[in-house]
Amino acid sequence: MKGLREFLENQNPKKPLVMSFHGSTGTGKTYVSSMLIRYLFQNGLQSPYVHHFSPIVHFPHAERIEQYKENLKRWIQGNLTNCGRSAFLFDEMDKMHPGLIDVIIPFLGPSWVVYGTNYRKAIFIFISNAGGEQINEMTLDLWRAHKDREEISLRELELAISKAVFENPQSGFWKSGIVNERLIDFVVPFLPLKHHHVKQCVISELVQQGLEVRPDVVQEVADSIPYFPEEEKIFSSTGCKTVASRISFFF
Numbered sequence: 466m467k468g469l470r471e472f473l474e475n476q477n478p479k480k481p482l483v484m485s486f487h488g489s490t491g492t493g494k495t496y497v498s499s500m501l502i503r504y505l506f507q508n509g510l511q512s513p514y515v516h517h518f519s520p521i522v523h524f525p526h527a528e529r530i531e532q533y534k535e536n537l538k539r540w541i542q543g544n545l546t547n548c549g550r551s552a553f554l555f556d557e558m559d560k561m562h563p564g565l566i567d568v569i570i571p572f573l574g575p576s577w578v579v580y581g582t583n584y585r586k587a588i589f590i591f592i593s594n595a596g597g598e599q600i601n602e603m604t605l606d607l608w609r610a611h612k613d614r615e616e617i618s619l620r621e622l623e624l625a626i627s628k629a630v631f632e633n634p635q636s637g638f639w640k641s642g643i644v645n646e647r648l649i650d651f652v653v654p655f656l657p658l659k660h661h662h663v664k665q666c667v668i669s670e671l672v673q674q675g676l677e678v679r680p681d682v683v684q685e686v687a688d689s690i691p692y693f694p695e696e697e698k699i700f701s702s703t704g705c706k707t708v709a710s711r712i713s714f715f716f
Contacts, residue, residue: 479575481572483649485558502552515551530565553588558636662705
C-alpha cells in the first residue's frame with residue numbers, strides 16, 4: 466500500500482498510521498493485516514511489539530468499560546515507551562463497546578508526545594465486518610450494470626462504510642472522536658470474492674498444507690462454497706473463510 470510505504474519511509478511522521486479495514490467475513494481483512502505485520506516485524510504476530518485486541522476476549526463485560534479503558538490506556542502507553550514502532554490491532558470493532566476505543570485518541574493525533582512518550586511511528590489497525598453488507602450491495606449493483614468490481618469508486622465505498630459504521634449505535638465507532646477528529650488515515654474496503662478468487666484461496670491452502678494441487682479438487686472445493694445472489698451465484702457468501710476446513714472432504 467502506498468500509504469504504508471510512505472509512512473515507513475518517513476523518519477519523522479506527523480502522527481501514527483491509523484487504518485480501518487471493512488468487509489464481510491472471509492474477504493481478506495485478517496489475512497492482509499497479518500501479512501503487513503509479517504512484513505514489518507521479524508516474528509510477525511508473535512513479535513513482542515505487536516499487540517492484538519479482541520472485544521470478546523479482552524473487553525467482554527459492558528459493566529467494566531471504565532476498567533477496560535484504564536487498562537487499555539496503560540497497555541498502549543507502556544508498550545509505546547518500550548518501542549515507538551509498535552503495532553496495535555483491534556479486531557471485530559463492530560463488537561466493541563461504544564465509547565471504549567476513544568480512550569486511545571491521545572495516541573492517534575499529531576502531538577509530539579503523550580504522557581511523556583513519543584508515539585508517532587506507531588501503527589493502529591481496526592478490523593470490522595461492519596459495512597460489509599453495504600460493500601456487497603454496491604459491488605452487486607455494479608455487476609448488474611455490467612461493470613467489474615474493480616471499477617467501483619473508493620469515495621462511494623467510503624461514504625457507504627461511514628454511514629453503516631460510524632452512525633451505528635451498536636458500533637464501536639459510534640459517535641467516536643476518532644472519527645469526528647478525522648484520525649483515521651485510510652478506510653480500506655474489502656470487496657466480495659468471485660469464484661476465481663476462491664479458487665486462488667484453495668490453491669494457496671493446498672500448498673500451505675503440503676497437498677497436491679489437483680485441478681479437480683480446486684474446482685470441487687470452490688464449487689462447494691455458497692454464493693450470492695441465490696440465482697446468479699456471483700460472489701462467495703463466506704469469502705475464503707471456510708476453504709481450509711473444506712479441503713479434507715475432497716481427499
